[in-house]
Amino acid sequence: MKAPVGTTGLIFNEPLLWEKGAKGRTGFSMPLRDIERYPVEDSVKGEGPDFPDLSELDVVRHFTRLSQWNFGVDSGMYPLGSCTMKYNPKTNERQAALPGLAGGHPLLPEVLCQGALKLMADLERFLAEITGLPAVSLQPAAGSHGELTGMMVIDAYLKSKGQRRTKVLIPDTAHGTNPASAALCGLKAIPLTSNEQGILSTENVAELMDEDTAGIMVTNPNTLGLFEANIQQVADIVHAKGGLIYGDGANMNAVMGIVDIQKLGVDVLHLNLHKTFSTPHGGGGPGSGPICVTERLAPFLPVPRVVEKDGCYTLSEDFPQSVGKIHAFYGNFGVLVKAYSYILSLGADLKKVSQYAVLNANYIKESLKDVYHLAYDRPCMHECVFSDKHQEAYHVSTLDIAKRLMEYGFHPPTVYFPLVVHGAIMVEPTETESKEMIDAFIDTMRAIAEEVKADPERFHEAPRITKVRRLDETGAARNPCLTGCGR
Amino acid sequence: MMRYLPHTNEDISAMLEKVGVGSLVALFDSIPESCRRQAPLNLPDPMSEWDLNEHMDGLAADMAVAPQYKVFLGAGSYDHFIPEAIKHLLLRSEVYTAYTPYQPEISQGTLQTIFEYQTLIARLLGMEVANASMYDGASALAEALLMAIRITRRKKVAVSRAVHPLYRRVVATYLAPTGYEIVEIPYTPDGRTDLSALGDLSALAAVAVQSPNFFGCVEDLRANADAVHADPKALLVTCFSEPLAYGILKNPGSCGADIVCGEGQSLGIPRSFGGPGLGVFASRQKYVRNMPGRLIGQTVDKDGKRGFVLTLATREQHIRRERATSNICSNQGLCATTATMYMAILGGTGFRELAALNHDKAAYLKAELQKAGLTIAFDSPVFNEFVVKFPSGFDTTYQRLLEKKIVAGLPLAPYYPELADHCLLCVTETSRRTDMDALAKEVAS
Numbered sequence: 001m002k003a004p005v006g007t008t009g010l011i012f013n014e015p016l017l018w019e020k021g022a023k024g025r026t027g028f029s030m031p032l033r034d035i036e037r038y039p040v041e042d043s044v045k046g047e048g049p050d051f052p053d054l055s056e057l058d059v060v061r062h063f064t065r066l067s068q069w070n071f072g073v074d075s076g077m078y079p080l081g082s083c084t085m086k087y088n089p090k091t092n093e094r095q096a097a098l099p100g101l102a103g104g105h106p107l108l109p110e111v112l113c114q115g116a117l118k119l120m121a122d123l124e125r126f127l128a129e130i131t132g133l134p135a136v137s138l139q140p141a142a143g144s145h146g147e148l149t150g151m152m153v154i155d156a157y158l159k160s161k162g163q164r165r166t167k168v169l170i171p172d173t174a175h176g177t178n179p180a181s182a183a184l185c186g187l188k189a190i191p192l193t194s195n196e197q198g199i200l201s202t203e204n205v206a207e208l209m210d211e212d213t214a215g216i217m218v219t220n221p222n223t224l225g226l227f228e229a230n231i232q233q234v235a236d237i238v239h240a241k242g243g244l245i246y247g248d249g250a251n252m253n254a255v256m257g258i259v260d261i262q263k264l265g266v267d268v269l270h271l272n273l274h275k276t277f278s279t280p281h282g283g284g285g286p287g288s289g290p291i292c293v294t295e296r297l298a299p300f301l302p303v304p305r306v307v308e309k310d311g312c313y314t315l316s317e318d319f320p321q322s323v324g325k326i327h328a329f330y331g332n333f334g335v336l337v338k339a340y341s342y343i344l345s346l347g348a349d350l351k352k353v354s355q356y357a358v359l360n361a362n363y364i365k366e367s368l369k370d371v372y373h374l375a376y377d378r379p380c381m382h383e384c385v386f387s388d389k390h391q392e393a394y395h396v397s398t399l400d401i402a403k404r405l406m407e408y409g410f411h412p413p414t415v416y417f418p419l420v421v422h423g424a425i426m427v428e429p430t431e432t433e434s435k436e437m438i439d440a441f442i443d444t445m446r447a448i449a450e451e452v453k454a455d456p457e458r459f460h461e462a463p464r465i466t467k468v469r470r471l472d473e474t475g476a477a478r479n480p481c482l483t484g485c486g487r
Numbered sequence: 488m489m490r491y492l493p494h495t496n497e498d499i500s501a502m503l504e505k506v507g508v509g510s511l512v513a514l515f516d517s518i519p520e521s522c523r524r525q526a527p528l529n530l531p532d533p534m535s536e537w538d539l540n541e542h543m544d545g546l547a548a549d550m551a552v553a554p555q556y557k558v559f560l561g562a563g564s565y566d567h568f569i570p571e572a573i574k575h576l577l578l579r580s581e582v583y584t585a586y587t588p589y590q591p592e593i594s595q596g597t598l599q600t601i602f603e604y605q606t607l608i609a610r611l612l613g614m615e616v617a618n619a620s621m622y623d624g625a626s627a628l629a630e631a632l633l634m635a636i637r638i639t640r641r642k643k644v645a646v647s648r649a650v651h652p653l654y655r656r657v658v659a660t661y662l663a664p665t666g667y668e669i670v671e672i673p674y675t676p677d678g679r680t681d682l683s684a685l686g687d688l689s690a691l692a693a694v695a696v697q698s699p700n701f702f703g704c705v706e707d708l709r710a711n712a713d714a715v716h717a718d719p720k721a722l723l724v725t726c727f728s729e730p731l732a733y734g735i736l737k738n739p740g741s742c743g744a745d746i747v748c749g750e751g752q753s754l755g756i757p758r759s760f761g762g763p764g765l766g767v768f769a770s771r772q773k774y775v776r777n778m779p780g781r782l783i784g785q786t787v788d789k790d791g792k793r794g795f796v797l798t799l800a801t802r803e804q805h806i807r808r809e810r811a812t813s814n815i816c817s818n819q820g821l822c823a824t825t826a827t828m829y830m831a832i833l834g835g836t837g838f839r840e841l842a843a844l845n846h847d848k849a850a851y852l853k854a855e856l857q858k859a860g861l862t863i864a865f866d867s868p869v870f871n872e873f874v875v876k877f878p879s880g881f882d883t884t885y886q887r888l889l890e891k892k893i894v895a896g897l898p899l900a901p902y903y904p905e906l907a908d909h910c911l912l913c914v915t916e917t918s919r920r921t922d923m924d925a926l927a928k929e930v931a932s
Contacts, residue, residue, distance in 0.1 A: 100547025106761030115549030282821030286763035329761025
């Protein structure tokens with residue numbers, strides 16, 4: 001193995017904001033006061049906030065130092081399963097920051113915001129083409145917001161048929177947000193177990209699906225990285241009982257240009273633009289979670305919808321069956337710009353994106369399965385799920401392996417998810433990692449497997465070279481300290 | 488060759504050999520033929536970076552923005568000056584290319600920043616605890632009402648008609664599937680929530696008001712709190728779309744609000760045609776376990792050093808699944824980071840002065856428009872927005888001003904049919920006196 005990419009270097013301690021500064025400083029260039037002072041009415045007048053006063057350099061140095069304690073995609077490989085941590089192209093940032101787009105007010109008269117409306121109309125068309133589902137709403141602000149909106153669309157559709165169903169089927173491989181989104185729609189989640197191959201079986205679905213069940217929420221490819229091969233038969237069973245199929249498209253990065261989502265029988269699908277379409281994760285957001293639906297569900301999509309007539313774009317509220325509004329304006333427009341920029345940069349090469357993402361995952365799976373237990377030894381899609389079963393005998397857990405991996409300069413994979421695999425290690429390399437980088441990851445994981453046998457003790461001490469070491473999470477939850485005190 | 492895809496033909500062959508399949512196409516053999524798309528993706532040909540810039544410049548040019556246009560629009564989206572230092576800090580890749588801080592040892596930058604965000608927001612609003620943020624002001628209000636429903640176990644909420652009309656529509660969407668009832672509280676002739684119309688409180692989980700409200704009027708939050716707390720269980724939820732106002736106004740916490748939420752776009756985030764914004768969310772400490780969204784807490788590492796972690800996760804969907812306090816999984820991390828930088832750059836002194844400047848500019852324009860013969864619709868204190876009644880035939884005036892590249896605020900008739908010829912105007916520190924004078928002159932003529 002080559003020298004590990006992880007090493008030590010000089011980083012800085014930095015206090016909390018309010019432990020710095022001095023009253024009377026500012027980092028802001030106050031615009032000229034070209035009008036006189038007017039008194040604030042006493043009945044509403046307040047003291048103003050107790051913020052520290054800092055100079056511009058105080059602030060710049062503070063956040064620069066804090067940034068150096070973070071690991072990002074630009075720092076190194078970030079194979080966080082189910083999160084699609086691909087490279088975030090720099091040109092996308094330029095486009096979203098253009099003054100015309102970043103400075104646009106959302107309530108401008110339509111004739112004065114044609115650029116933004118055209119971009120939204122084009123993006124809807126592109127996402128419809130990529131998924132095969134004809135109607136799109138860009139309004140949901142994140143994946144789970146898309147799920148909620150999609151389930152609301154299903155709820156509204158069923159109610160328009162005079163039906164009030166109370167349950168929904170959710171496989172054990174589903175994302176954690178699925179049951180919570182369903183609950184907000186007043187639906188009780190009925191758990192569905194996958195079969196020994198890690199996918200849905202038609203028998204289980206047929207047994208549980210009834211006319212009080214709104215449908216099923218399916219992630220495909222699922223969180224084990226496997227394609228739900230019985231999806232069409234499952235959809236037939238659910239449709240026959242009047243239910244609908246919700247598709248969680250978080251894993252769309254595996255199947256662009258390959259699968260037609262409409263052919264699967266899916267009625268509503270959400271996409272995560274911050275996963276598949278390269279927009280940055282921002283330390284936890286903002287994301288964007290558009291939903292794509294079949295023709296029969298189109299009348300229920302959120303309003304307003306962008307409508308084109310003779311090259312002129314308008315925002316239409318004229319959809320009486322719509323679920324309504326789900327965001328104050330039109331969703332995370334700035335994120336939409338980045339995804340649009342990504343799609344225009346790749347065009348039909350998006351199919352290659354999926355091919356290479358799947359190639360990278362299968363290559364890792366084949367290269368590590370002799371040292372890490374592979375929960376389901378089948379061809380995978382864009383991610384593969386190992387576990388710590390072979391390391392258990394040495395009392396080294398998935399968490400220990402994750403912490404040791406940091407010292408080698410890699411962000412750990414997703415751990416302990418999906419729940420169906422005990423001690424899961426879920427690896428999603430994405431297509432933007434090169435063979436050399438993937439080989440370095442494989443070599444490191446193999447070296448770690450050897451270390452487990454030779455020196456299991458060191459694992460409990462990892463990580464040692466990070467800014468902080470393992471943190472007391474139990475204590476944090478028992479005595480929550482959620483706001484700082486002091487100056 | 489594509490710059491984001493590093494695979495060479497040699498790489499592909501070597502990797503396929505290891506995998507044991509003959510071609511890239513064969514990687515997908517587990518997908519039934521009937522599930523596949525037949526035609527290639529029908530998308531525009533890939534653009535070079537250079538061509539893309541030109542294309543995007545074209546779209547951006549088709550938007551009315553400053554400085555070519557003078558835009559007197561607020562209504563939940565505000566034009567504030569954003570310091571260059573913030574833009575530069577946000578382009579540090581460790582900030583924007585990281586994800587949720589699941590691994591705290593290599594995410595302390597994000598974690599400390601969000602802890603600082605929670606603290607500064609709590610101080611700004613006078614509340615005990617703030618979460619790591621929600622999607623936007625509208626969904627934050629919907630979540631606040633759902634939280635009140637959980638706390639009180641009551642199924643009805645009252646929302647002031649002076650709350651942003653688009654926020655009220657989002658609330659209606661969120662509450663529709665479960666059938667919780669929403670009643671509307673009218674506003675008084677001076678543009679504030681009409682507390683005398685509250686009626687019987689005993690069935691209400693919460694009363695929601697906005698301050699400054701959609702008309703720009705500052706509500707008497709103390710009177711609202713007293714009225715709502717006449718019932719032992721009902722909660723006062725207050726929201727806002729312009730947090731800068733609390734630089735000079737009493738904060739909602741000191742007035743007795745139980746849950747405070749709103750839109751934080753004003754805090755250094757560009758308008759971006761309405762998003763991404765920042766859903767700000769705060770409450771009293773005693774309700775924290777019913778709160779939606781992420782929380783960051785302070786703790787120590789195994790050497791006793793201060794550090795920060797995601798905490799109280801048992802409220803969240805990956806543990807509680809359908810019993811979670813919300814389905815929200817992420818936050819608007821980068822927007823919360825932006826707001827933290829902005830509050831830090833301004834500092835307490837700067838925040839107060841900037842708020843005063845906004846207030847004073849609005850007072851100036853109000854006075855000038857009155858001099859020009861227009862009517863100010865509501866006689867209540869305002870921050871940086873207010874409603875003007877134009878003489879009838881307002882549409883023609885509005886169109887004439889558009890031709891002169893002046894957007895004279897937001898016509899209110901589509902939102903409040905009773906307010907025909909009324910317009911919501913906004914000024915901030917970016918509105919120059921000369922522009923305000925020009926507006927006053929135009930509408931007078």
